[in-house]
Amino acid sequence: MEKYRMANQQTAPEAQAKAPEGEAKVNFKKDYEEAITSVGLYHPAATNTGERVLNRLLKGTVISSLAEINKQIAEAAAKNEEELMEKLFAERKKLKDAQSENLKSLSTIRKATPFDQILIAYKPEIEALAYELALDVLKSTHLAINATKGGKPAKAGSKPEDKAPREAAQYVIKKGGESIVFTKRLGRGGANLKQDEAEFAFLGFKIVMNEDNKEVLEPATIELTNEKNVPATRANIIDCIENQNAKMLEGYTADLIK
Structure with missing residues (x-):
């Protein structure tokens, strides 16, 4: 999960929402990071659901070829294969340069087209993603509530059986x-x-x-x-x-x- 946040932060910093004039800007990313790293602050089932939703949304912002080469770099680093690492870093730089050019084109689209119009243009895809995430939240919330019935409610900070470890x-x-x-x-x-x-x-x-x-x-x-x-x-x-x-x-x- 962390890799999508980091990659998203590096490739599109200009995509952060701007608050209307006169309104204080709320840094939801910072608030969310603090929430999930504060042990015991929220029920583990809730943080698990939040991570899955965020992961699903941010996954589409990471270029698959970059994700694959990052995986290869990690494997080479673990084996201390320095020559291979240097080669992979060079390949990654080429990909990042190409990505930078692509982002310039996307920036032109951003300036020319309001975000709400983009949402309308991609309405079928947005609806499909929205319903997918809504169903995930619905099922997860239902399971979490039912798990507390007939016994003591789970304490915030306890470890759910189905919680997958977050990627660091x-x-x-x-x-x-x-x-x-x-x-x-x-x-x-x-x-x-x-x-x-x-x-x-x-x-x-x-x-x-x-x-x-x-x-x-x-x-x-x-x-x-x-x-x-x-x-x-x-x-x-x-x-x-x-x-x-x-x-x-x-x-x-x-x-x-x-």
């Missing part, structure tokens, strides 16, 4: 001729730091136990070039590498592979 974004991080595959895990999976101990060590972090006997990173914060500090989380580490705004992470590069 993976990056090839390089520095000084060496490279690793770093996984930006979310939710409970992200709390297990030991599973990525070697990767954190490559990035200059140690894993220690805090007063509550929980795994934490040391240093616990990342100092930015503007002298502010942000928590040392997987997401912030990737952001700092991509934005090149943290001294301790200078020289690293991060390439999204899925």
Whole structure:
């Protein structure tokens, strides 16, 4: 699921909805991300349904050839096949360049045609997708409600039997001729730091136990070039590498592979 969000964010940032003048813009993407990563905030069946709906909608915004080559890069990175990785990265660049040209054409369509007119033009396809998602939500909600009858309601944060694990974004991080595959895990999976101990060590972090006997990173914060500090989380580490705004992470590069 994460790969569609990331790919969508990279290829079409101009597609974010603009609020009418005088109205505050609501960042639903940010609110949603915070909701699904806050353990126990919402019933797991609800977050599972939300993920499936979002996944279905965003899937169509990712070029299939790019998704396939990203999969090949991930496999090559796992086997540490550097020559193959370089070749695949070159192929991916060609695809991205072609995609960039295509996006310019799509931008012309966006400027010339209002969104509501596009929806009308593709009414049969939009209706089919809407009914598909509505049926999914209907069935999922029905199952979740029935599951709470005749017993104690499931607690928010409990794990549903049919919940599939979300796909986490993976990056090839390089520095000084060496490279690793770093996984930006979310939710409970992200709390297990030991599973990525070697990767954190490559990035200059140690894993220690805090007063509550929980795994934490040391240093616990990342100092930015503007002298502010942000928590040392997987997401912030990737952001700092991509934005090149943290001294301790200078020289690293991060390439999204899925």
